[in-house]
Amino acid sequence: MRLQDKVAIVTGGGSGIGRGISLRLAADGATVVVADLDLDAADRVAAEIADLSGRATGVQVDVRKQDSVQAMVDATVDTYDGIDILVNNAGVGKIIPFFETTEADWDFMFDVNCKGVLFCSQAVAKVMIEQGRGGKIVNLASQAGRRGEALVLAYCASKACVISMTQSMALALAEHKINVNAVAPGIVDTPFWEEVDRQFATLLNMEIGEPKRTFTQSIPLGRIEQPEDVAGAVAFLASSDADYITQQCLNVDGGNWPS
Numbered sequence: 001m002r003l004q005d006k007v008a009i010v011t012g013g014g015s016g017i018g019r020g021i022s023l024r025l026a027a028d029g030a031t032v033v034v035a036d037l038d039l040d041a042a043d044r045v046a047a048e049i050a051d052l053s054g055r056a057t058g059v060q061v062d063v064r065k066q067d068s069v070q071a072m073v074d075a076t077v078d079t080y081d082g083i084d085i086l087v088n089n090a091g092v093g094k095i096i097p098f099f100e101t102t103e104a105d106w107d108f109m110f111d112v113n114c115k116g117v118l119f120c121s122q123a124v125a126k127v128m129i130e131q132g133r134g135g136k137i138v139n140l141a142s143q144a145g146r147r148g149e150a151l152v153l154a155y156c157a158s159k160a161c162v163i164s165m166t167q168s169m170a171l172a173l174a175e176h177k178i179n180v181n182a183v184a185p186g187i188v189d190t191p192f193w194e195e196v197d198r199q200f201a202t203l204l205n206m207e208i209g210e211p212k213r214t215f216t217q218s219i220p221l222g223r224i225e226q227p228e229d230v231a232g233a234v235a236f237l238a239s240s241d242a243d244y245i246t247q248q249c250l251n252v253d254g255g256n257w258p259s
Ligand SMILES: NC(=O)c1ccc[n+]([C@@H]2O[C@H](COP(=O)([O-])OP(=O)(O)OC[C@H]3O[C@@H](n4cnc5c(N)ncnc54)[C@H](O)[C@@H]3O)[C@@H](O)[C@H]2O)c1
Pocket: 011, 012, 013, 014, 015, 016, 017, 018, 035, 036, 037, 038, 041, 061, 062, 063, 064, 089, 090, 091, 092, 093, 112, 140, 141, 142, 143, 184, 185, 186, 187, 188, 189, 190, 191, 192, 193
């Protein structure tokens, strides 16, 4: 199995894409620390993995807080004796027009989506450097980070920041054989997009479900994305098949965005 004997942390692993990534990394042989603000959700995913004969533990983390992130990393090292893979998946988003975007909205998205990526990557990279066997960091960007949207200013900016941070971290960590890459999903069928659909519906005066249907119709591959679609790309970037790939952001969006 491609990730046999690897230890992976997946933040936001209790729901949606993070759940899909946790299940996939475990199926590929990794031991998975499912880390989430919602401990019950993390424990449920860890139990699903155990039911499938995989190895996993649920851990509570708030990626916005450095002491909480350090506790997650320490618990992982204590239990599994190292870390090989970090997936910075925890993220939040809100659909808000330009003029209505408040400081609190901005902080909410940048604290989780950007500061969280920084804190988790710093804490895990220190362990990886000490271990001396390299590692893989995969960040969840978004097609929203590829271009602006009139109703999505702060979220788009936070995901563009993730793409930029991926490049800087890849350069900072290359000498330690730590590869840092990102994936940019499109419209993924998760609880996150249920909420996004409701917020677009209100702003665009549409029925609930209509924004999702409308946006999905323009996807070249003709269907909404599933967490498993993202998980396959993340598993590849977390594996030795991606040893010579770093600083990249891979679009995994059904062809929605060209570059
Ligand atoms: N769903 C999409 O269409 C889509 C598209 C592109 C990118 N993304 C990105 O993919 C990632 C996962 O999205 P999803 O759709 O699975 O969302 P989701 O809402 O289903 O899951 C997000 C998880 O992150 C956890 N979380 C939130 N704040 C946290 C914090 N401070 N500390 C730790 N955990 C926290 C939540 O508890 C939840 O379990 C996010 O980064 C999101 O921005 C999603």
